[in-house]
Amino acid sequence: MRNAVHPTVDAISLPHVLGALSDPVRIGLVALLADGSERGWGEFQVPLSKSTLSHHLRVLRESGITWTRQEGTRCFVRLRTAELSERFPSVFPAILAAAVAEPNPVTLAASGDEDSRDCDNNPDVGVIAS
Amino acid sequence: MRNAVHPTVDAISLPHVLGALSDPVRIGLVALLADGSERGWGEFQVPLSKSTLSHHLRVLRESGITWTRQEGTRCFVRLRTAELSERFPSVFPAILAAAVAEPNPVTLAASGDEDSRDCDNNPDVGVIAS
DNA sequence: AGACATGTTCGGTGATTGGCGAACAAGAGG
DNA sequence: CCTCTTGTTCGCCAATCACCGAACATGTCT
Numbered sequence: 639m640r641n642a643v644h645p646t647v648d649a650i651s652l653p654h655v656l657g658a659l660s661d662p663v664r665i666g667l668v669a670l671l672a673d674g675s676e677r678g679w680g681e682f683q684v685p686l687s688k689s690t691l692s693h694h695l696r697v698l699r700e701s702g703i704t705w706t707r708q709e710g711t712r713c714f715v716r717l718r719t720a721e722l723s724e725r726f727p728s729v730f731p732a733i734l735a736a737a738v739a740e741p742n743p744v745t746l747a748a749s750g751d752e753d754s755r756d757c758d759n760n761p762d763v764g765v766i767a768s
Numbered sequence: 769m770r771n772a773v774h775p776t777v778d779a780i781s782l783p784h785v786l787g788a789l790s791d792p793v794r795i796g797l798v799a800l801l802a803d804g805s806e807r808g809w810g811e812f813q814v815p816l817s818k819s820t821l822s823h824h825l826r827v828l829r830e831s832g833i834t835w836t837r838q839e840g841t842r843c844f845v846r847l848r849t850a851e852l853s854e855r856f857p858s859v860f861p862a863i864l865a866a867a868v869a870e871p872n873p874v875t876l877a878a879s880g881d882e883d884s885r886d887c888d889n890n891p892d893v894g895v896i897a898s
Numbered sequence: 899a900g901a902c903a904t905g906t907t908c909g910g911t912g913a914t915t916g917g918c919g920a921a922c923a924a925g926a927g928g
Numbered sequence: 929c930c931t932c933t934t935g936t937t938c939g940c941c942a943a944t945c946a947c948c949g950a951a952c953a954t955g956t957c958t
Contacts, residue, residue: 649895652870653790656863659788679905690947692905711904711955725949729862733786740782779927791916809935820917821933823923841934 642699642706647721650702655726658701659733664694666744668717669701671735676707676716677746684744772829772836777851780832785856788831789863794824796874798833798847799867806846807876808836814874 659665660707663684671677684691698704703722707714722730771892789795793814801807814821825845829835837844852860 651794652863652866653795656786657790658797659789660783662783663946665783665786680903684944685947688905689907689949692907693946696906708905709932713905726866728858728864732856732859732862733782736782736859739848793916805933810933817917817918818935819919819937822915822937827937838935841923 642708644699644714644718645702647702647725650722650725652657652729654701655703655722658697658703659737661694662743664698665737665740666742667694668696668734669740670744670746671704671715671717672738674684674719676714678717679689679715681712681746684746690693721748772838772848774829774835775832776892777832777855780852780855782856782859784831785833785852787845788827788833792873793826795867795870796872797824797828798864798871799870800876801834801845801847802864802868804849805848806844809843809845811877812874813877830867 645669659668659682665681665687666684670682679695684690686694695706695713699706699715702718702725704715705718707716717734719730719734789798793816797812798815800812809821809825811890812821815826823835825834825843829836829845832848832855835845835848847864849860849864
């Protein structure tokens, strides 16, 4: 939310990071962000309540894995790949590669936003269940 | 344990491994094994009871990170580096390198003949073995 | 303004975890 | 035989965790 706390690079600890990635949902979220894209909360489809999803994204943020940006009422998240690679050289790319090869309990839904994003804009989707 | 259970390579899961490494004591143990050596239980000096140390070594074993061998009443442990590297290419060497660079709550004691446990009060100096 | 959408936060709950000591099993050696 | 050493297992306890629904805050849209 507003007062999103992001640890500095030095404050990121290895056990903390590994603990954050030890949950299938969280490593699934990371796998979906592994291409460097920024995703909105609403794109993540996972059989959990929104409060639990918020919890998982907070754990990822406070462990230093992700960076959260807010825009209006929406939040967007991306990996702190460069900083993680600086802190733990070669650990993060390797984990990302392994993560995307694992079964993922999280899937992507249509974003439905009109905001700028770096890559794909799907033409067909645009209808969301009301 | 006497009937030590080791998972097969296929049964090793990434979240499970990362969870096992998310504890400072356990990643410290792994860091001490990172050179490929085999260590006896008694070489690990950590401010924990022996039951808790046994618990941590069991977690490492059952997550597939270590291999335990018994000889008489003593147990020896080593990393399953080759199998881990096969299962998650390049993840494990990277984590090992990061682990040995972290502060380690576990230290090594003498491995040969050691009988000076009762009167020494300076464990800091001379911890370097071999 | 009112209705809606998006996330956070606050209890609460059940499961898991890390820690301990005591008791136990089993080999080594007096 | 008995004892010592090494490690496992068994409660037990406190802390943390994952999860939920409800309530709240805040921004957007009609």
